Amino acid sequence: MTARAAATVVLAAFALGGCDDQIKHLDQRTPFFNTMSWQPSLEAYEERARLPVPGTMPIDGERTYDLLAADTMLVSPISGTEADLARGAELYSQFCTVCHGVTGAGDGSVVGQNRIPDIPLLNIRGELTRGYTDGYIWGMIGNGRGLMPPYRRIPAMDRWYLVAYVRQLQAEAMAEEAAAAEAAAAEAAAAEAAAESETGEVRGTGGGP
Numbered sequence: 208m209t210a211r212a213a214a215t216v217v218l219a220a221f222a223l224g225g226c227d228d229q230i231k232h233l234d235q236r237t238p239f240f241n242t243m244s245w246q247p248s249l250e251a252y253e254e255r256a257r258l259p260v261p262g263t264m265p266i267d268g269e270r271t272y273d274l275l276a277a278d279t280m281l282v283s284p285i286s287g288t289e290a291d292l293a294r295g296a297e298l299y300s301q302f303c304t305v306c307h308g309v310t311g312a313g314d315g316s317v318v319g320q321n322r323i324p325d326i327p328l329l330n331i332r333g334e335l336t337r338g339y340t341d342g343y344i345w346g347m348i349g350n351g352r353g354l355m356p357p358y359r360r361i362p363a364m365d366r367w368y369l370v371a372y373v374r375q376l377q378a379e380a381m382a383e384e385a386a387a388a389e390a391a392a393a394e395a396a397a398a399e400a401a402a403e404s405e406t407g408e409v410r411g412t413g414g415g416p
């Protein structure tokens with residue numbers, strides 16, 4: 208066999224087999240057959256986004272606060288005017304609705320099977336989140352936690368507008384809960400009154416000793 212014929216046979220083997228296994232096999236015997244499929248590399252999302260090294264000076268000159276520091280040291284600098292809330296609503300729809308849903312109930316469009324898992328912590332209008340300080344929620348946006356990614360790219364001031372808007376969503380939830388409780392109480396009272404009038408009739412017609 209001439210060298211040329213031999214080369215043709217090798218190439219034909221590639222062409223027929225043509226699969227990774229065969230290349231891998233060759234790879235092990237002849238290291239110079241290094242292929243791109245055998246390189247050290249990271250899969251997409253294999254690593255979480257890295258936070259800056261402690262002490263890093265941010266390019267916008269703003270100090271960073273971790274969750275604990277934000278929780279204990281910071282107080283909202285805004286009062287929650289209509290303009291503040293409008294800005295908050297705009298940011299919320301851009302950054303938060305996909306996961307937390309329009310009302311904050313945790314029913315965003317990316318929540319579900321094979322996506323963001325449907326966990327109770329996604330509900331940010333409920334009692335648990337109401338109990339956090341403004342600073343904690345502000346810190347939560349910048350640092351993330353658990354499955355929530357950090358949104359440090361949202362400027363510090365915008366994060367306060369978001370906090371004010373989350374508070375508004377919570378106030379709406381509380382108003383809804385109060386209305387539902389009132390309706391339930393009214394229903395219970397009506398049912399009790401109906402039951403009473405029924406027993407009254409029984410007493411009236413049955414006669415007593």
Ligand code: HEC
Pocket residue numbers: 299302303304305306307323328329330331335336344347348352353354355356358369373
């Ligand atoms: C990619 C989905 C996703 C996005 C977008 C997102 N979050 Fe979250 N968020 C989560 C998850 C998941 C949790 C629960 C975290 C955990 O597991 O500890 C969470 C938790 C929270 C909590 C704490 C809830 C609690 O009671 O512990 C707050 C507050 C919050 N998010 C606010 C926001 C705000 C404001 C935005 C928009 C800037 C936002 N999130 C954007 C996924 C998201």
